[in-house]
Amino acid sequence: MEQRSLKLKYSENLFEEVISEDQLRIAYKAVRSNRGKPGIDEISVEDYGENLEEKLRELIAEVTNWNYRPMPVKRVRIPKPGSDKERLLGIPSVKDRVLQYSLKMSLEKIFEETFSENSYGFRPARNQKQAVGKAKELVNSGKDWIVDIDLERFFDTINHDRLIHLLSLEIKDKRILRLIGITLRSGILDKGELIENSEGAVQGSPLSPLLSNVVLHELDAELEKRELSFCRFADDCNIFVSSHKAAERVLASISKFIEKKLKLKVNLQKSKVAPSTKVKFLGMTIACTMMLISKVSMSRAMEKVKELTPRRTHQSLEKQIDKINQWYVGWSSYYSMTETPSQLQSIEAHIRRRLRAQLVSNQKRRRHLDRKLIQQGVRSGLAHKTAYSNHGVWKLSHTAATEQAWSKSWFRQMGLKITSQAKKLHWKSLTVWVKLC
Secondary structure, eight states, X not given: OHHHHHHHHHHTTHHHHHTOHHXXXXXXXXXXXXXXXXXXXXXXXXXXXXXXXHHHHHHHHHHHTTOOOOOOEEEEEEEOTTSSOEEEEEEOOHHHHHHHHHHHHHHHHHHXXXXXXXXXXXXTTOOHHHHHHHHHHHHHTTOOEEEEEEBTTTGGGOBHHHHHHHXXXXXXXXXXXXXXXXXXXXXXXXXXXXXXXXXXOOBTBTTXXXXXXXXXXXXXXXXXXXXXXXXXXXXXXXXXXXXXXXXHHHHHHHHHHHHHTSXXXXXXXXXXXXXXXXXXXXXXEEEXXXXXXXXXXHHHHHHHHHXXXXXXXXXXXXXXXXXXXXXXXXXXXXXXXXXXXXXXXXXXXXXXXXXXXXXXXXXXXXXXXXXXXXHTTOOHHHHHHHHTSSOOXXXXXXXXXXXXXXXXXXXXXTXXXXXXXXXXXXXXXXXXXXXXX
């Protein structure tokens, strides 16, 4: 009771903390480190940082006098992988991002202690790897049937009134609630047209991830009340049960709760009940007690390799390798949680083969390829046999001669990043992956 009263007392004076110059300065540094693009005012993070102290004092005065009005966010459309649909993102102005980050810093301290242990998204010291690790633990315990719930346009359909009500249960400083309210209703500038928003939280705002957890904490509490095992990362929620029949029952009842109580929409076409081997959670699949990169994620990675290594290109090999590295280092860093390193190795092998195909194709005549292979250290007899075979470019890219000429070490010397070397290939991981794919 004493801890609760201290929290309420603290939350009554949040406004002064949020608009303190010290906290706003910390918030600006966080916004700068994220390297985001300018909002509709076209003021970059670097531009805003010039005469920062003066700008922060102006912001404090605007908010204190209630002259502050957040600018409409700039809408950005991002194609969804494997779909003709788009993800709608929003870019607030830098000034608005600074204030929103300061709000996040203060609210996070209050709400973190209320959130569920089974919630992993957008929280300090929590990440996707922990969420997938927990999912693996649940599957290995025998709960290998998964209720995979898909919330339709979650961020775009958050009910503002309900969100403010949930915030008010912990935040007694009404000035903070008012500030969040005008932030939520800032509007959207889409192709020159101003759109008023009466619902939703902008994906791209520093505050929205925390607000999404506030909204979905009700779902967490309901699942815990029913003693159900689950993992949630933002709006990606999986519930783990022991049988198909139980999973069907849970999907129906929880969908009803989400739509009636939370006022959110469940996408029944994408929500499903399936064994763990058929479910993708944060890009991973749990099978045979192991974490694997899902077939969907592997397929998308192969498509990305194809996009980065077109059959015909005017770009130099060095430039292509730079672009490949920019994508692959980040991708493989995330998916390094896989317990089947053969999956990473297959992506890397595909990259090298696509680049070899280009190198072969660049040799306009058979004799040119023969000469090039010899220059690269291939025996003349093998080079001649390979170059003058009837094979096409793609098959030539996977021959002993071309793999010797442009070997893994050669590509490494050219700067191509290889991340799978540190992991040893285990026969079990290879067998499991082959069966699933």
